[in-house]
Amino acid sequence: MSSTRKFPGWQLLWQLICYDPKLYLIDTCFWIFIMGLPALPGLIIREFFNSLTDKAQLGLSPWIFIAFLLALNLGHIAVIFAGRITKTQHRFTMRSLLRRNLLERLLNNPHAQIMIANGDTDKTVSQGEVMSFFRDDTEHIEDNVAWVSEILGEGIFAIFSLMILLSVNVPMTLFVFLPLVGMVVIIQKAEIRIKQYRKSSRQATQQVTGILGEIFSSVQAIKVAGAEQDVLNYFRALNDNRRQMMVKDSLLNAILNSLFQNMVSFGTGLILVMASFLMQSSVNQLTVGDFALFVYNLSFVTGFFSSVGGFIALYKQTEVAFERMTALIGGASAETLVTPNQLYLQDLGKSKNTLPRLEQPLENNIHNLQSLKLSNLTYIYPGTNQGIADINLQIQRGNLTVITGRIGSGKTTLLRVLLGLLPKQAGEIYWNEHTVANPANFFVPPRSAYTPQIPQLFSYSLRENILLGLSKDDSDIETALKMAVFEQDLAVMHEKLETLVGTKGVRLSGGQMQRVAAARMFVRQPELLVFDDLSSALDVETELTLWARIFANTTEQGENSWTPTCLIVSHRHSVLRRADQIIVMKAGRVAAQGNFEEILADEQADWIF
Structure with missing residues (x-):
């Protein structure tokens, strides 16, 4: 001041x-x-x-x-x-x-x-x-x-x-x-x-x-x-x-x-x-x-x-x-x-001022993701030379894009700057060729959903952790859990969706926490799915099943068809082989970019293999 x-x-x-x-x-x-x-x-x-x-x-x-x-x-x-x-x-x-x-x-x-x-x-x-x-x-x-x-x-x-x-x-x-x-x-x-x-x-x-x-x-x-x-x-x-x-x-x-x-x-x-x-x-x-x-x-x-x-x-x-x-x-x-704002202080059973419902907005095909473009995206942590610089990237609808690279190369920073969790210092983000002025408010469901390396769960029931106020019935929740390969885990839980996960999900394993967080994303059916190293707590077979179920949705037809686009951080060869596009990060910059065969031939990415 x-x-x-x-x-x-x-x-x-x-x-x-x-x-x-x-x-x-x-x-x-x-x-x-x-x-x-x-x-x-x-x-x-x-x-x-x-x-x-x-x-x-x-x-x-x-x-x-x-x-x-x-x-x-x-x-x-x-x-x-x-x-x-x-x-x-x-x-x-x-x-x-x-x-x-x-x-x-x-x-x-x-x-x-x-x-x-x-x-x-x-x-x-x-x-x-x-x-x-x-x-x-x-x-x-x-x-x-x-x-x-x-x-x-x-x-x-x-x-x-x-x-x-x-x-x-x-x-x-x-x-x-x-x-x-x-x-x-x-x-x-x-x-x-x-x-x-x-x-x-x-x-x-x-x-x-x-x-x-x-x-x-x-x-x-x-x-x-x-x-x-x-x-x-x-x-x-x-x-x-x-x-x-x-x-x-x-x-x-x-x-x-x-x-x-x-x-x-x-x-x-x-x-x-x-x-x-x-x-x-x-x-x-x-x-x-x-x-x-x-x-x-x-x-x-x-x-x-x-x-x-x-x-x-x-x-x-x-x-x-x-x-x-x-x-x-x-x-x-x-x-x-x-600033004057509504305070919901009265008894909701007696008050006309009820809380707003946390529903997804009406779908509009004009705003469905067709392409996501990053142009010269830059963020350097204050007081250091660490961060990302001049990142250029384009993602097409329905594709799986994998970001990989050594520890400290800027993978997580790139995701956070894209989603507005860190303020970009330079560059632009385009959604369907339209500039995204405020990424923090833009990249939210149903446009985008994000699961970090360590997902945050609350000490409530499995249902409440997945919905977080969203109005969905049990069939939608079970569909999301199945996509997250959680149906077998749910079957052995005596209280099913009412099972309490404990403080910060302490009653769940690391892999279960990540799959519950993934189900939280799936139930909202966002256009863009962003995962930060989902492989860290999942075995190879479970992860492959999860990706197979995600992209099985692209072949579904009808009113509830959903075509997700995925941007993930991963090091697994099985995921890299499946990727439509691989981004190799090195010292905060894009060192190599292409499909699996192109990356395989690139000397900048030989350390991956």
């Missing part, structure tokens, strides 16, 4: 407020009532004391004033209870909107790794670290938005109380503003340190959540390496650093709050000293009731000034939260985080 440009924090908070203005208005009204009802006891207290000194104007019994006080307090409790319900709903809505927009932005930029701007370079962020953004930063912004309504309510009532103070005594009232001036000066002087400490504490928390995620996802690797103690020592070091940063942040907040409260108390003391002289003076003499009314309302005005000081400090910390989240979503503007 540039230091020369003022971060639009107020605009972002205002957009959050405008997302649901009705709910915000109700919340603010409740807060005004919560703050306003205690104003009436001040007037009652004045009449109560005046009645004790025989200076009351209403001539009512003191017991009547006590009854009024009890009734007002009971009403105050009822308003607080109702207002808290609204406040909770308002807070939940704001937090949900922030998290929804942040998640959407991350999913719309599905790079191989989540990156965050860190000065002139980008820093990789783990999944555990991302959790701190969704938890801590969104809740901090939520607190600031909620406090806006509270400050507004306090401010309206503070003006009302200030008018009462002015009606009692003007010189005494002017002293009330002295603490406010001091608070503004302190906040201006401490702004840099406030934001610095908050940023450090958030980054330290981010590191702790990050290492926790890494530990839980790598338990087996840690045990095999015998690195338990070293990992624990590193975890303790990160926690010690977090503790130090959090203590500094909390201590600064405590010092500021103490200063604000003491300044208010000091100003109140001066006012009370002045009041004692006025009560003894024959000029502008204060009655006991006036003094009680002044002191009672004085607490609301000075309390508002104290809240203003805390709110300004909180706003500076909220800027840090917005800046961190903006850095996480890369080139997107901060306004993306507060």
Whole structure:
């Protein structure tokens, strides 16, 4: 975030407020009532004391004033209870909107790794670290938005109380503003340190959540390496650093709050000293009731000034939260985080706003894959000379194209750049001679489906892992599983499609995981199938059967005919012999290209055989 440009924090908070203005208005009204009802006891207290000194104007019994006080307090409790319900709903809505927009932005930029701007370079962020953004930063912004309504309510009532103070005594009232001036000066002087400490504490928390995620996802690797103690020592070091940063942040907040409260108390003391002289003076003499009314309302005005000081400090910390989240979503503007979007918060059985169905769009033959062309496609990993450069490739409908090459030659990188999982730095991608402007959003079902080297499964049933929200019946799922050569595995599972696969598919073998991921692709019948080294966990016979079943679909006729086009990474000779086109990668470039016989005669590809 540039230091020369003022971060639009107020605009972002205002957009959050405008997302649901009705709910915000109700919340603010409740807060005004919560703050306003205690104003009436001040007037009652004045009449109560005046009645004790025989200076009351209403001539009512003191017991009547006590009854009024009890009734007002009971009403105050009822308003607080109702207002808290609204406040909770308002807070939940704001937090949900922030998290929804942040998640959407991350999913719309599905790079191989989540990156965050860190000065002139980008820093990789783990999944555990991302959790701190969704938890801590969104809740901090939520607190600031909620406090806006509270400050507004306090401010309206503070003006009302200030008018009462002015009606009692003007010189005494002017002293009330002295603490406010001091608070503004302190906040201006401490702004840099406030934001610095908050940023450090958030980054330290981010590191702790990050290492926790890494530990839980790598338990087996840690045990095999015998690195338990070293990992624990590193975890303790990160926690010690977090503790130090959090203590500094909390201590600064405590010092500021103490200063604000003491300044208010000091100003109140001066006012009370002045009041004692006025009560003894024959000029502008204060009655006991006036003094009680002044002191009672004085607490609301000075309390508002104290809240203003805390709110300004909180706003500076909220800027840090917005800046961190903006850095996480890369080139997107901060306004993306507060863009109004539909939140499906109500009970779906009672709400008209049902969730959108995850169905395939209607087929259009014009958009069916006829040819896929890559022209000078380039991506170099930042800070290295590794990647791909000037890749030219053309794939025809129904063909099997195999990418092969030594380890580190750029095979997986090529697939990821093509699919938009890594941002291309140069070159163009053409689908049926039309430029693909946004590969990440374009290469999705039913146009394309992708299975990486290590497929991702969820700790749900086999059915849910295959469908992922898609509406298909059991016959479609079984057809996809048969194409993936999984029918025998399914036959021995007692719960069939309801079988739970465990966390990350831990109850399945490596080959079963890859075939389930393949079935997930087949059930969507995409135009382009992209496999990254499907052979790594399959035996030769199973893989040959899988390819035979895939291309058997090209001969089917009728409404449900499907002609898949395959782009795969493989080293197996049996697959290479079957391929219509072989791409040999070397040092990030295409070293050889052609069919099996042509590659066999090419000296650049002799290492394959």
